[in-house]
């Protein structure tokens with residue numbers, strides 16, 4: 001295990017995932033360093049979502065290992081450092097939640113489990129939620145039921161939830177799919193600010209659009225393996241190292 005003080009946000013070695021007996025990730029080696037802005041590309045079904053879920057410990061590995069800041073996901077305790085934007089809003093379990101409530105839930109990992117929130121903490125939370133809602137242009141929808149919003153609006157709610165948590169690392173699964181051009185540009189500009197401040201981003205994308213200039217790296221998956229890697233400034237793309245396809 002890497003010393004957590006010097007560990008990168010993510011380090012995955014030989015990660016193999018099987019779903020229904022089928023190999024979906026075929027032995028991925030991937031290190032994401034602080035400040036990386038990494039896009040995970042590849043065709044439908046190539047394993048992009050599975051890879052980001054595996055980085056977060058949301059799907060089990062059949063072989064290999066993965067660490068978040070030097071800890072296996074099951075032992076990792078710094079979840080306030082990670083902001084995950086899943087592909088869709090999880091089903092509400094019958095409890096209607098407003099847009100503001102969903103966005104505020106991005107702060108949960110920051111709250112103390114034992115102490116009541118101090119007045120200052122509550123004000124900081126309110127400000128962070130307000131800023132996040134503004135960044136995705138949904139301040140005027142804050143009281144609406146999140147599940148009644150359109151697909152693109154729900155995605156913006158999920159982005160705002162991650163922004164509200166003020167994490168060090170954003171993991172975003174197709175954050176701009178179904179989001180209109182103006183809002184894609186707004187997200188890119190919010191992320192630009194955050195990455196200038198040293199935040200790390202891992203995003204799954206089909207269309208990079210206005211995100212492209214922010215990237216420091218890309219990896220492309222094909223059938224659960226890394227088939228191509230590029231780094232910003234590379235004159236040529238680098239063929240993937242590691243296991244043969």
Ligand SMILES: Nc1ncnc2c1ncn2[C@@H]1O[C@H](COP(=O)(O)OP(=O)(O)OP(=O)(O)O)[C@@H](O)[C@H]1O
Pocket residue numbers: 019020024042043044045046047048049050051
């Ligand atoms: N829960 C599951 N049970 C069984 N198979 C699954 C499950 N989740 C994913 N898979 C399979 O794993 C493969 C990779 O899926 P994944 O969602 O990671 O692909 P993707 O590259 O993100 O695709 P897309 O671009 O369509 O979002 C697919 O063939 C999919 O059917």
